[in-house]
Amino acid sequence: MLPLTLFSVIYLFAPSALAGSVQINGSCSQSNNRLTVGTYEFDGDCDSVSFCNSGGVCQAKGCRRDIFPFGYAQDDPNLPKLCPSGQFCPDEEDACQSLIAVGGTCQLNRDDECQPPPNAGDLADNRFGTNVDGAVCLNAQCYWANVTLGQTCVVENTPYIVYFSGGEAIDIVSRGNCQVGLYCDSQSLQCTQQLALGATCVADKECSSMNCLASGVCGEAFDVPRHFGTWVYVVVGIGIFGGMIGTLVGLFFLHARQRDQEREKRIQYWREQNAFRQNIMQMRDTARASLLSLPLGGGTNSARSTLYDEQSPITQHQQQQPKGSGLRKMSVDDVGSDGEMDLANVVREREDDAPRFRSARAF
Structure with a gap:
């Protein structure tokens, strides 16, 4: 090594x-x-x-x-x-x-390389880690952190580079071999009592909390748990439940709007289907009225006159199985239940009159 x-x-x-x-x-x-x-x-x-x-x-x-x-x-x-x-x-x-005995050579910040003192439990700093089991490596030499108040101590200042949004700066970490609760003053090289919260400071080691704020006063330690007033918990609780209720209300109105939109679509569809049905019924009534308005007698412009004038005499087989025209059958099928009997009677009467028309033409 x-x-x-x-x-x-x-x-x-x-x-x-x-x-x-x-x-x-x-x-x-x-x-x-x-x-x-x-x-x-x-x-x-x-x-x-x-x-x-x-x-x-x-x-x-x-x-x-x-x-x-x-x-x-x-x-x-x-x-x-x-x-x-x-x-x-x-x-x-x-x-x-x-492990290296007191006075031996150690590496930078390697307090764990030094032998601990017999009363390591009393000198160890288990909170801020200023030493390891009461031993500390300062200026590449092992010491015990057992120097009492007002006694001469050893200090080590190590500059570190820190980076932040505005660039970089030097952060000097100062350590000594004083007991826990004391710090080694860099000017007098004597162990001094650490300062309480709110006291004026220039370095972290001067504060019992090891936290000298940028304002130059000792602040709370970083490991101190934060305590909040009751009103904070009340506000947080109201915010949580208010958010839940607000979410439910918002979802209710959102779904209600969606239901209204779907209902409007169904109403529109029903209106279109109803209008389509009315159009079909109107067409049916128009077709029925047109068929019923046809003349019963012969004439030069009559469809029946043309049919019976141009055809040959009806045979026996045709008399037994008369056939109606496709137009008549389609018209009868298209007529609804309310006019079906009337139209059928009209067709039957006209078919019964057909032999008399042929007999009259034979004479």
Whole structure:
């Protein structure tokens, strides 16, 4: 493992052309190991599943820091192991190593690499994570976060690049080795009591909530649950039920309009069918009146006169099975029940008169 400090980061700012692209068994150089500008994430020549060993060759990683590390499938058989208690996996992830004693060299923000104090339960910061089990890595050296109020402390200021809609800016994170509830003042280098809500501040570490607002006062911590007044729940409840009722009422009127449209279509269809029926009945009455108005006697313009004048004498077979004209049959069929008997009687009378007309012509 090659220790990395803030002082060596300045030299390693320029990234290599082949950074992070060399695969296992490829050539590499440990001198290219560095922390990424702005984020201080470890990077090197080898890809995400290998590290650069002392021989200058990319080798498969021997341990991992995360449960689900980048570059591996969830069921990858080559997934490196997690280090057991009392050991840590360095940034290079080459192999698990023993925890570092106080005063030893550690990597940036790797408080977990340092040995915890005997009273780790009393010194550990489990809320904001300012230390790990009471141990803290400051300026590449392990300390215990046990310095009391007014005592000399060690401070570490790390600038990070933050991005926002207006561009980018520098966010300085300041850490120290004071006990929980205290902070290391960068000017006096003494542990000072953290400030309460609403107090004037210039950095997050000065507030007990670790949240110094842009207005320069200590605000609530980010993990504090928000509580709302009863009126908020009342308004929300009214809004929910009002929305439900409004939806139902809107659907009722929408469906009512659709029903009215369908009803109008049916009425229009009925009107059209009724008008069509009236037209048919009018045509029937007109046809019946036209047939009944035909003359009974012969004449030069009579259809019956022409028929009997031009035809030969009726045979016996024709007398037994008289045939009416197609026009008469169609007319009888078309006549409704109210005029069917009258029209049939007229046709029967005219057929009975046919022999008398022929006898008169024979003389």
